[in-house]
Amino acid sequence: MTFYLYFVEKYTSPKFIKQFILWLPAFVVFVFFPAMQSGVGTDYETYFQYFFNHDHDLYLKKNEILYFYIIEFSNFFGDPQVQFIIVSVIQGFLFFLLLYLLKQNGYKAWLIFLIYFLCTGMYHNQMNGLRQYICIYIVPILAIFAYKNKFISLFNFSFISFFIHASSLMSSVLIIIFKRLNNFTLYKKNILFFIFLLTAPIYFIDFKSIFISALEFFNLRFISYMDTRYVEGAGYSKIITKFYYLPIVLLFWFYYLRDNKSDTGMNHFFILIFSFTYFMFLQSLSFELMLRVWSYFNFFLIFPIYYVLQRSSNLTFFLILIYFLIFYIVKVLIFPVAEYEYHFYSDWF
Template identity: 30%
Template sequence: MLYILFNSISLFFCYILDMKSTSLVKILIGFMFVLCIYFLPSVQYGVGTDYFSYMNIFYDHSQLLYIFKKNEFAFYYFTLFVSSFASFETYIMIIVFIQSVLIFFTIYYLKKKGLASFSILFLTFFCVTNLMHTQMNLIRASFAMYLFAISFIFYADKKQILGVCICLLASLFHASALIVLVFLLLPRRFYILISKNLFFVYTFSFLLFFFAPLDLVLKLLIDTIAPNYSFYFFGGAPSVSFLNILSKVYYVPLHFVLFYLVRKRSIIFTDFQSVLVGMWCLISNVYLLMLSFDFLSRINYFFVFFYLVPISLVLHKFWLCRNRFYFAFWAGFIILPYVIKVIFFPIAEFSYNTYLF
């Protein structure tokens, strides 16, 4: 229930930010928004599965050295520096504050570029991506994910060099960011081409990932050319549940609403939006492969942020057209599963604990 309360207050601040006001008022409300999304995760205790693992890393520098050997130097030196003068609780507070600022900056930039209003972007951000929950568990990966999202936003805004530099910084927090760097090396016109063929690319990838025996093909390939790595890709039971996959399939109807609105030319993408939509469409169905390839769950985490792109566009369109029924219906559609996860089935990161009470 605390999640619902604080996110609702944050959403109210977003609504004020969308209204015309002076720069001073916007700075003040923006600061209040950051504090609001900052508070709960900053005083968490034992949320998720990795909280105590990071506590051990923080106090045991021999474990921290493992991070250094993985070339994740930014996280290593950041943790080493903070541990020299602060407690683990303060360390979490500092991390969460930085992440809250990154969230605010990302949503503000998307709003500034006309993707949707601040309110709609934040609503889809916390309801659809659930990143505000997973960031409490996956600390290193969250730093890298937020930085990758920002890097791609800069890339979409024709600031490719800056985007690449930020993605390289992300890899210093979590080395897996180097894998997704490839998305910043593709030409922008590639994503624009995808945005012009959304329905075909989306449907093709969905059917390919859902029906094609890619796991058998890849396993045969790895067993042939690199058998020593076979266990890394296929060993052990998958950690991603079928329910987790269904929770992502749930949003498919909204995707088809976007395709319909695009076909009717009710939504016409700007150059910036075309690149973002093309990126989303390219990675939109990767989650279907996670049941076969467990390792993809680590990479898919970088893609989750982009789930808000099509849904924000649809909600924003209905709001601008003053079609309040469709807006309310689809807003309720994305809020419902979030409420169920937080109130009725609060497990893992959706179950909140704090050392305050």
């Protein structure tokens, strides 16, 4: 997929539909593997069984009506695997819409995809968190709309996201807050770096009781996790992989702070979001649910890495790429667990 996007990078269309048609081969491959997964992750069986029971009626009670009707529409075709196909198509469409919006704002689609695939883990995690990852792909789209003051589009996508996974409302609100904060940090790279450093010890503090009280007070949808393991600490084994890219992140800050050019555009906004959210996973040591919250902003890890690769020599670029590949191969091919352990749905073949 990366090679294909690289070779068609020079072709740019102002219309999404034309760009999408050009990217269609990459889209088909992107959609195929999540669509044809079998038994991947911890939630596969739950989603699979919605074809045989009515447990998805719960989504109506939670006001997540759009996902309820996605399941109903899937069941119409008479096979439980259709749900995974439809969700994969939706996720793929949102991802390539996001890629298009970034390309329209000067980013190289192939490089964004390469970093996304090797560093974020989102492609594998979306196979487990079907509902949430529809909303997770919407979050950076919301950030683009917020930056461009396209508030009607922001509202429409937030509306869709809420009725698929109600907890996504939190991420929509945070994007609006970050947009307000962005105006106070323009021309002030040092402030972003200070925020980045300050959040690390802050997220180490155990705020679990405060978060639980807030969830209960506002009756937020995450309250349904209070009787599960997510209310406990995650343990270091679940967050150790989040530190793999810290050396590149630190290299980013070295480059970024030494660059005399002002960064007041969309990239500045993305770096602000990244600075506030990168270390959020540390809070999961006392409250595992925060990993799910952190995942809404995982995509923004791409932008500091993109900044580094754009400014690297060919040799440095190659060495960083090898560094990423080693960790990816170890995690996905040598020691795969949960959503990284892929199984193909062979019942149709």
